Amino acid sequence: MPHYTAPLRDMRFVLFDLLQAEAELAALPRHAGLDRDTIEAVLEEGAKFASQVIQPLNQVGDHEGCTFHGDGVVTAPAGFREAYRQFVEAGWPSVACDPDFGGQGLPTLVNNRLYEMWNSANQAWLMYAGLSHSAYECLLAFGSDEQKQVYLTKIVSGEWTGTMCLTEPHCGTDLGLLKTKAEPNADGSFALTGTKIFISAGEHDLAENILHLVLARLPGAPAGTKGISLFLVPKFLPDANGAVGARNAIRAGSIEHKMGIHGNATCVMNLDGATGWLIGEANKGLAAMFVMMNSARLGVGMQSLGQAEVAYQNAAAYAKDRLQGRAPTGAASPDKPADSILVHPDVRRMLLTARAYTEGGRALATWTALLLDREHSHPDAAVREEASELMALLTPVVKAFLTDNGWETTTLCQQVLGGHGYIAEWGMDQFVRDARINMIYEGTNGIQALDLLGRKVLMDGGAKFGRFAKLIQRFLEDNAGRPGLAEFTAPLAKLLADTVALTQEIAAKAKADPNEVGAASVPYLRITGHLCFAWLWARMAALALDKDDEFHAAKLATARFYFAWLLPEVEQRFREARAGAPTLMAMPADAF
Amino acid sequence: MPHYTAPLRDMRFVLFDLLQAEAELAALPRHAGLDRDTIEAVLEEGAKFASQVIQPLNQVGDHEGCTFHGDGVVTAPAGFREAYRQFVEAGWPSVACDPDFGGQGLPTLVNNRLYEMWNSANQAWLMYAGLSHSAYECLLAFGSDEQKQVYLTKIVSGEWTGTMCLTEPHCGTDLGLLKTKAEPNADGSFALTGTKIFISAGEHDLAENILHLVLARLPGAPAGTKGISLFLVPKFLPDANGAVGARNAIRAGSIEHKMGIHGNATCVMNLDGATGWLIGEANKGLAAMFVMMNSARLGVGMQSLGQAEVAYQNAAAYAKDRLQGRAPTGAASPDKPADSILVHPDVRRMLLTARAYTEGGRALATWTALLLDREHSHPDAAVREEASELMALLTPVVKAFLTDNGWETTTLCQQVLGGHGYIAEWGMDQFVRDARINMIYEGTNGIQALDLLGRKVLMDGGAKFGRFAKLIQRFLEDNAGRPGLAEFTAPLAKLLADTVALTQEIAAKAKADPNEVGAASVPYLRITGHLCFAWLWARMAALALDKDDEFHAAKLATARFYFAWLLPEVEQRFREARAGAPTLMAMPADAF
Incomplete structure (x- = not known):
């Protein structure tokens, strides 16, 4: 069974030596009170949650997968629901959220490292929370005050989770082709009808409600991408007190059988006159969704960074333990029946590739997280603009370069184990299969x-x-x-x-x-x-x-x-x- | 559901235009009578078997996998047994075997192209037959006359299948560490005791008997690789008439859960005083096994070539069908809602990579098959030596270069399908998962x-x-x-x-x-x-x-x-x- 220990030493190096996080945060009024000790304490607690709570569920989730019970009911693998309960109780969903809506207001810099750890531990599980955080950013930017009050607080607390509903059977990359319709109701809401596919975390039993952010067309909307609007479509309509009310007409029609991330339910979602509310302006849905999408793209980079790190740790441990053959330069451990395979230059090449890509990826990801904090919180507009421009440039690089490297890294780490890398017992093949989706979703590489x-x-x-x-x-x-x-x-x-x-x-x-x-x-x-x-x-x-x-x-x-x-x-x-x-x-x- | 059509046009180009197969075979007395029409007819029949019989079982085998019933009993997925019966009835196992033992004596040149097709159609299924052919080559070279009479004819006919039992829990690459013991019996046979792992096709219900070729140590054998002998250990001992007799003490202890090739049973084999017979000389087992291993290594190259070809065919078909977005140079199909994704340079890059690797791999593999035919059958000793030397040089290249390329190719072809490449329905992820083992087994790359x-x-x-x-x-x-x-x-x-x-x-x-x-x-x-x-x-x-x-x-x-x-x-x-x-x-x- 694979293991994972959060690379806290390297994280400290990147945060405090390479990026001078203390001085950087001191320049941001919103985060100026945050000191190194607090950051380290948060990371240590996050590391415990990763290793103790969700990592032990990673293989379970892969082997068991999600279950579709018919009539739109989906359950996550054993233990996922309880782990999510602990996650919410510990306040993790709100770590990097706005205090105005119940958040703890920590910088992205810290949240980004937490996400790396949790992805190393269990990408499929984390996606339930990760998509919620993307929905949080979209609602925060474009939601009305009422929407924020009713929905955003529930997302921040983690009581409710979120999804992104973009893809349809005939369109993914080219969203201009999408057909889901939104007809206005008399009360200002809309009735949405259509079919969405590949909806991660689209239905599950982790939270009491699910907030779907759905792209659809208003009547008479222009063709193509200029006629797409964004809607908020909850699984259960909130009642007058904001609690879970009537079941809405958005239901999972089935779940996909996939190469990996078996623990996350990838759903076909059928909307049959589902009630929804417009988010932001009509026909400007794609722009609003791109706030969520850019956040998700950075998150996907973290997914592959996480997979690469845990694959490296397990491959390195195997290479040190596995005795096989002798060093080309003569026996390194003459007292043992054979030397560890770490004596072989090519085994080291594979492991060093994993290290260089992982540590380099951590540095890049942490720096871009810092750019986001600057973009959101720096008092100087010129600094904010500089950060925003760099983020726009580097978001596709973080997404594609880190996920391509993650694929190469997990594949090489699997190779280090030879035949043992191919069987389920050691868990290496799951890292490869889970990492594969990251090159595809949220925009192919x-x-x-x-x-x-x-x-x-x-x-x-x-x-x-x-x-x-x-x-x-x-x-x-x-x-x-x-x-x-x-x-x-x-x-x-x-x-x-x-x-x-x-x-x-x-x-x-x-x-x-x-x-x-x-x-x-x-x-x-x-x-x-x-x-x-x-x-x-x-x-x-x-x-x-x-x-x-x-x-x-x-x-x-x-x-x-x-x-x-x-x-x-x-x-x-x-x-x-x-x-x-x-x-x-x-x-x-x-x-x- | 994926499809496959054997690339007969390209095979003809490689065989008859690039390699001048007719003139080459005319120079080999054993094959001199074989004309182009016959070769083409054999390939066409082989193509039908691929597309009509075993390709439809490929996804079934992946989804269902093999079943371990306890007490050493393993069954292959639905349909595998019946397809194997048809394979034997059609005489395919004997195509490239020696006529002295019931074979049809066709050159490796032809067999190699058949294996490419059958691997495209169903690698997991073909491994049952493929390992038998490796066992055939080993027994042909090192078996005694009696062993050939009793066992080789059954392998040639396909009535019995074969395995290679090398790996043990603590040793794979370094066979010098192996522990399985062979104690001499009074009647000239040996009693073998030990545990072998990762035994492909180790137990199944396709054939009435299985012939295990097992590496083990004789009492007092030198340490390391110089003390390894090769034994023939049948699942059922042949009776006096050569028919299936008493059950031997070699049994599957379990089957592995693997990333791919689910349709082939990868077994732990327990030998508990199993009766076996020495093949070739004592302590020279590794050399004998290497005949089998070299054949298997070329076969592994064919496995990835086959996976790459079928992945390409399905990705190309998808790219032509999938309408999404517009060409950078303006609408290519203005009458349709969108252009096919084949208008995009990067989609073409992925498909052309697949083509160049596949067609190049076919040329290399077919040429090395011709070298094998020259090595085995050319009347001029200098030509035989030249071919043998080139084969020794190129065997690791065919194995590793073609399987690395196969991994890249299947991954790129999966990428062409975007999200559809990641779900089981389209079958692309199976090509990737099945191709992965080829970089590992029969000696890692x-x-x-x-x-x-x-x-x-x-x-x-x-x-x-x-x-x-x-x-x-x-x-x-x-x-x-x-x-x-x-x-x-x-x-x-x-x-x-x-x-x-x-x-x-x-x-x-x-x-x-x-x-x-x-x-x-x-x-x-x-x-x-x-x-x-x-x-x-x-x-x-x-x-x-x-x-x-x-x-x-x-x-x-x-x-x-x-x-x-x-x-x-x-x-x-x-x-x-x-x-x-x-x-x-x-x-x-x-x-x-």
Whole structure:
């Protein structure tokens, strides 16, 4: 059975050494009173919840799955409901929520690390709470005062959970095609009719009510994405006191059998004249949903980071225990029947890949969480704008780069166990299967790449990218000539210059052929991800260079591994990004 | 529900245009009478068996799995037994077997293409027959006349199936640690006692008897791999007439719950004084088993090739059908609500990757099958030796390169379907899960890489590699200056020269530090795989260049895609292979 211990030591390094979280939070009036001890105490409690409460349910949830009982009733695997009760009782749903609605007001910086841990422990379980938090952000931004009072407080407390209902059988990526209808009722509410599919946490027995955020079309709405509105459709209509009242006509029609995340109910939701209320403005639903979606995309990055970390921990433990063969350089443990497989360079390559991607991903994710806190809470509008621009640029990178890396990492960690990695007993195959969905949902990674290159980089003529480039440039200038750092800064500087040049090339080519953006987008996202990682790993190496303890020595060794083994991926990606659309478009459609 | 149509057109291209199979077989007296029409007829019948009989059982087998009934009784999923009966009745088990033992004597060239098809249709089912064929090759090479008469004929007819019993709980890769004991009986047989795990097709209800080939230690045998002997241990002891007699003391103790290949029973096999007979010489069991293992390794390559092909077919069909969004260059199907997703460059990138890997893999696999036929049947000893040396070199490449590519391909094809790729209904996740085992069993891909670089390339000072390099050199010389071919031959020539240089560098470094071999091995195998593919794709492009039909136009477009998008992987791999062991070994074991 797999185990998990939250990497608190590395989290402290990232938070307080790399990102100077104390000084950063001191600059944000909303969080200025939060000290290091409090953050550490919260993380330690979160780590206990992860290891003691939800991690033991992870394999159970995978093996048992959810159960559809007919008539719209779905139950989660054994133990899930009780764990959720403990989660609510401990106040975890409200950690990062607005105190005006019952929240504890902690920064995203802290919440993000909690989510990493809980995802390591049990992604399928956490999704029930995670989607609620996305719904919280959407309602907070676009809900009416009454909606906030009735619904938001219940989401904050965790008494009710939330969902996002976007996809329909004939449309997922292209929401402009969606057909669900919302007809106005006399009392200002709407009657919604249609079918939604792939609704995570769409029905379950963890909470007394479920708040569905549903995209639908009003009568006479414009075609395409400009005619989509967002509605709040509760499973049970609140009564006059805000308590659970009548059952609404939104019901699970079935649950999907999936490759992984078996513990989370993925539902077909049938709306049969269900009562709902408009959130925000009519026909502006997609924009409102994108607040939720951007939050969810960052959350998906945390899911894969979590899966990668727990896969690494279990693979490393196996590699240290498993005695098999001898070191190429001669017996390392002559007193034992064989050496541990950790003596083999290629086993180390797999584990170091997992480490470099996991620790790099943690640094990137934590920094973007800090950007969100700045965006939401910094007193200086220019700082808020800078943070907002960087977040817009990096959201698709966090989503796609971290989930691609999570897939590679969990696969490599499974490989470390050989045949034992393939059987259910060791739990490694679940990490791989669960991590797989993260490359698909909340916008496939191909869509993230188009978002990055097409919308975020090219549409503003490289302005957002330029802000990011300036940060890297500043780091390079600040550290120019620092002894021992050139092995990291030289390739970083080269990568930055090469990426700038590539961006200009693609911009020029795209004017003649719009397909050039789509052709270059996926390699471009991989390059941008490595630009983030190279910058962060160089900064982490800079912090570790002069230290003399085990933690920093390991950090430095991992940084060197990253630059020697993983960063060279960009050479292939530059070649791909320059290969050009004709190499992809030449094949006639019929020939596929 | 997924579909499969055998790619007979491409198989004909590879067999008869690329490899000149007719002329090649004419040079082998054993196969000289076999004409193209017969081969095509066999492949067409095999294709029908694939599509009509076993493909419809693939999802059934995945969902239902095998059942352990206690007391050593295991049943395969519904329909598996009946399909096997049809397989035996049609004479398929004997297609490539020696006529002296009831076989039909067809070349490996043909059998290999049949296995590709059947793996596309149902890998889990085919493993029952596939392991039998490996057992056939081992018994044919090392069995006594009596063993051949009693057992081999039953394997050839398919009445009995076979297994390989190597792994034990504490040893897989390092078979030198194995503990199963074989004590001599008075009658020349042996009593075997021990526990074997991960035994594919170890127990089932498809055949009336199962022939286990078991590695065990004789009393007083030397420690390590030099003290391992191979035994034949039937489930039922044959009676005096060779019919099924008394039940032997080898029984399934349980079956594993696995990530995939659910339709094949992976058994724990308990031997409790089971009666067995020595195959070949005492203490030479590992060498005998390696005949079986090498055959199995090529078979594993076919498994992933098959999975990649069927995943491609279903992803391509989905991409053509799925209407979503509009082409970046403007509506391609203005009369429809949206364009098919095939208009998007990145969807094409995923599908073309699948095609280039699948068609390249088919070319490589078919060529190595031809080498096996030459090795076994060519009248000229020098030709046989050349083929044998090339096979030794390329076996780990076929196993590891094709299975790594199969993983990437099935994952990309699953991605093409978005959310639909993640749910069981469409069957894409099964291709991914089934393909995953192929990187692990019959020697992990890391072991294959060590075998390639350490044993096959460096141990003979590059002699085997030199034979392969000469073939490429000859192609380059023969095609020097051919109009239109330089875009393929120039990168091929560069890759060959770079690989030769890298090999020399590693050989030099390995003298000072044996860890350098292990450190460079995995990237080196990827480079060698691409050297094979670049050579074969250049040859296929050469055949397609002057043709004017759709098939050859698509082949040429895929060749161009391969050189532009996939071959550049080697740039990263050269960097990795040169990164050196210290980047992997620096981290102290305790720090993992």
